[in-house]
Amino acid sequence: MGLVKSVTGIFTGFSFVYMLVALFYQYFFVRYGHLDSMVSPGFKITRNVSPEYLSASLSGHWDRYQTLPDTEQIFSELESENVQTFEVLTDPSFRWDSQFSAWLLKLQRYCDRSKIKLMLSGLPEEAHTLHQLATAVPLQTSSNKTAFFSINLFQSIIKGLLQWLEDFVLFLGEITLGILRIFRLRSDARRGDFFQFLHQAGPAALPIVTLLSFLVGMILAYLGTVQLRQFGAEVYVADLVGVGMVREMGALMTAIIMAGRTGAAYAAQLGTMQVNEEVDALTTLGIKTVDYLVLPRMLALVVAMPLLTLYSDILGMLGGGVVALSMDITFTQYVHQLSGAFAMSDVMTGLFKSLVFALLISFAGCQAGLACGRSSAAVGKATTTAVVTAIVYLVVADAGLNILYFQLGI
Amino acid sequence: MIEQPDSKSLSEKSAAIEVSQLTMKYGSSLIQQNLNFSVQKGDVFVIMGGSGCGKSTLLKHMIGLYQPAAGTIAYDGRDYFSATDIQQLKMRKRWGVTYQSGALFSAMTLAENVSLPLTQYTRMKPAEMADLVRYKLALVGLAGFEDYYPSEISGGMAKRAGLARAMALDPEVLFFDEPSAGLDPLSAKRLDDLILQLSQSLGVTIVIVTHELESIFAIGSNGVFLDAQTKTQLDTGAPSYMLNHSAQPLVRDFLSRGQGHQQRSGEICR
Known part of the structure; x- marks a missing residue:
């Protein structure tokens, strides 16, 4: 043992010394070795x-x-x-x-x-x-930087809002005209594109919607059980999950998933086409970009979203059921309680929401994509804008619809 | 006064495109103003100028993508921007445009790209259309590439495929945005030859944006020179005529790659 220890010690010592020498060498000879002939300025x-x-x-x-x-x-x-x-x-x-x-x-x-x-x-x-x-070319004196905190901050906010409003109304008008052209059978939209987008926005989104809806159902159930246990009314967790999913969470979760998934994809697709001059090429071929690019995407999402929302409702209730079963509620109890929890009108409110959300997501995505600049950085910006705008639209619309439902007593 | 070699009397040729008092702006910044020129039928018309002077912007105005800030662009005597939607569509159907990068639709094969305008505007049967597409692709040297996707071919091939798509409807005017940019000298030359052959054999009027001197002299029969400093056109005429006889030193410098300027300053010194 003593031998091994001393050999290790010697080895360590040598390697340490070697390291110092190497550092010294590198520092003084490699780095500054060529400086000895220098004359200081x-x-x-x-x-x-x-x-x-x-x-x-x-x-x-x-x-x-x-x-x-x-x-x-x-x-x-x-x-x-x-x-x-x-x-x-x-x-x-x-x-x-x-x-x-x-x-x-x-x-x-x-x-x-x-x-x-x-x-x-x-x-x-x-x-x-x-x-x-x-010094051949004179100094560029004007700056490309804009003051971050300008005195005109308020003014620029107003300007930005007006610009947003103008863009929104213009794009809405173009889409409306495009939809009218579909009814007059004068549209440039193509059926094949629609089915392709429908597949992307529908079946292809099922796995992620399944996972998240199931988990949201479970979250609602846990949240409800903890509160309801205090009153010994745990069985009402079924009501909470049912109404929660059908009226609110089903539509909203699906919408948020689709905003991140499909809305962003729309913006990226159209943005890349804009960068690649494909949008210009379409226009010069006399094809209306709104008909050809926007409407198939929008219709696909409008068809897919309510179906996905229904699916999400059911999955959420299943998720809630799993939690309920683990809380000493029998399956029959859960199903019985659930069946009396909500009416058809509740389902309809959720589906109507999802319809509105689908329009808003595809609107935000396509608008950001078509407004994209001519660089790769602009595509990233367009995608970000699409998702952020879509989520803002979603939450605002959700709040508005809830107020409306409350006032109407639905 | 020496006559311009390519100028024929107006009765022989008539203006296909007439640009008058055109002012172009991007937002609030002025790009070019007071542009006046006309493109005769059968011309190969070159839009010249230094980098960033608004050549491509002018082309995009001429193909109706951008609205002019002032002035008119008339096709066969009819102003494009004051025409109704249907008239505009009719005019657009008579043009073909090829873009800098080709601008092929990346989700479609070359054949689908070329047949898109055909499906949009004609009632051809699929088999006839396939034949026509094969012919147009063969014309630009892409025979057998029908089922390739744009990502699977080179930049030069993409430009030629873009040309095939632009020619799908047998246009009367073909617009080219920097056709030889990013191509090696041989491919650029082949594209120039192709353009020249098309203009001669099909009688197509060609408007082309470029700053490649070889192309300008090889194919240009008429042209306009834009300047970024004064923000207006400096001269119009045949490039080979402007090379020696333009009243503007900058135009002669540009066309002779600065050689003329050196000669002249040498003369002044002597």
Whole structure:
């Protein structure tokens, strides 16, 4: 044992020393090894010719391996005295690279601002040429940045809202005209597209709707059981799950899934087509984009969403049932309680909601897609806009519909 | 005064497209103003100018995608933007447009892409349509590619397929947006030859946006030169004529790749 320990110790010790040596080597030789022939940069200011003339003679290596000397002195001299002309001279030890050129550009900008004539004829010819190249095109003065917190924040909000309203109304009008064209059998919409989108928005969405609806049913059941147990009325959990799913959660959960899934897909599809000039190509072929691209998608979602919502209702009740069974409620009790919990009108309220949600999701998705810019970044932005707008629309519409139902007593 | 080599008397040729006092804006920023030129029937008309001067924007105005801020664009004497929807559709059916990237519909095969305008506007039987599509694809050198998807072919092929789609309805005017951009010199040359052959054998009027000098001289019979600085047209005429005789130094510089300018400054020095 002693032998093993000492061998390990020696090994560890050696590797530690080796590590230090390697670090040292890397730090001093690899990194800075080539610097031994360097001359540190410096400058000397001369001002004895005339009060309006100042010159600085640069020496040493003005490059990226050296720290440039503190040239604040030059700038302060230029500022304090009434200098009209500043000449940059160099002595034979002077070397330069783009680090120096960058400093020179800064100096040039300063001199331009203070109306000082900068004379550079003393520089090496290459440095002078490069400097002329850098200053050939005048500085772009207008900025592309917009002030984040502008005084006109309120104004810009109003402007944004008006713009949103205008876009909304215009797109709504186009869609309405498109729907009218379908009834007049003059539409450019194609049946094949519709069935393809119906498949994407319907059957293809079943797995995720199954999972989430089942879980939402369970969540509702747990929530209800904990509260109802205090009154010994656990059996009413069936009512809570039934009414909750049918009137509210079925439609809303399906809508949120579809906003993230299908609404985003619509925006991305149309946005990519916009980037690829396909939308322009359609227009010049005389095909109405609303008919050809928007309406099949919208109709597919309008057909699929109520069906998915019904499915989601049933799955939610199943999920609630699983929880109820684990809470000493028999299956028969649960089903009996459930069957008396809601009426057909309750189901209808949920289905009507899902219809409205489908319109809103496809509206937001297609509008964002068609308004997409001409870059790949714009597609991402369009997708985000589609989902965010759709969810805002959903929640606002849901609140509105609930108020309406309450007032009407449905 | 030297006569323009390609200018024939107006009775022989008549204007297919007449642009007058056109002003283009993007939002509130001015792109070009006071554009006046006409494209004669059978012309290969080149829209020239430096990068970012609004060449493609002008093309998009001419194909009715963007609404002009002022001025008119008339086809056979009828203003496009004041026409009714149905008249506009009738005019559009007589044009074909090929886009910078080809703009093929990525969800469709090449054959479906080319047949889309046919299904939209004709009552051809599927078999006839398939024959016609095969012919149009063969015309642009894509015979046998009917069932390929746009993602499966190269950029040059996509542009040619776009051309086949633009020609599907036997248009009277063909618009090209930077046809040779992003192509190697040989493919670009082949596309130029194709355009020239089509214009000569089909008698199609061609409007083309490009800044490739080789293309400009090889195929252009007439053209307009846009300038980004003054935001208006500098000159119109045949490119080969403008090269030596344009009153605008910038146009001569552009067409001679800056060579003319050097010669002239040399002359001044002497």
